[in-house]
Amino acid sequence: MLELVELQTTAAPERAVIWLHGLGADGYDFVPVVKELESLGAPPARYVFPHAPMMAVTINDGFVMRAWYDIRTADLARREDEQTIRASQGAVEELIDREVQRGIARSRIVLAGFSQGAAIALQTGLRQAEPLAGLIALSGYLPLADRLAAERHAASAGVPVLMAHGTTTGGAIARAIGSRDLLASLGYDVSWHEYPMPHAVCAEELEAIAAFLRRRSG
Secondary structure, three states: OOOEEEEEOOOOOOOEEEEEOOOOOOHHHHOOHHHHHHHOOOOOOEEEEEOOOEEEEHHHOOEEEEOOOOEOOOOOOOOEOHHHHHHHHHHHHHHHHHHHHOOOOHHHEEEEEEOHHHHHHHHHHOOOOOOOOEEEEEOOOOOOHHHHHHHOOHHHOOOOEEEEEEOOOOOHHHHHHHHHHHHHHOOOOEEEEEEOOOOOOOHHHHHHHHHHHHHOOO
């Protein structure tokens, strides 16, 4: 089981949000947004912020850092390490199962992530035999995109997806848009938001996230 940080906004939560951080960060990175989301009307929940494993990241000269998967090259077509992506998917599925064991229905679990965390949120959430409440992918993209049509689970075909991205991130947004278009072509309910910001999270984005959590709070 991954090490993690937890924060509850109610004594007996009936919902959970599992939030995956970006490359080189840790689970504490997004803890401060909980209070902001609560002030924006997000429903009471247990927030789970796991720490990614420590691993050498090839594109960063092999430096060891927290990462959900290795990035092997700047070439977008060959950069993703499938083995570590699938290992992180398995680790996140353990966290989902843990919430179910603690009494949270899968239909009340939202899987969210930023950057690499967004990639793993999409990788994991679209392959669930029992659908989650929703997926939130911030400043990220769909990894192993050519495998999704064959590997996605029909039960999760209706899971709502919130995708958001900054417009001043160079070529990164193009891949996110490509992921959005692929998901839409496969019939997924994708809500897309763009913000004039770099690789970050802004106040308007948090408002959209809070609204999404309210809609998925059934």
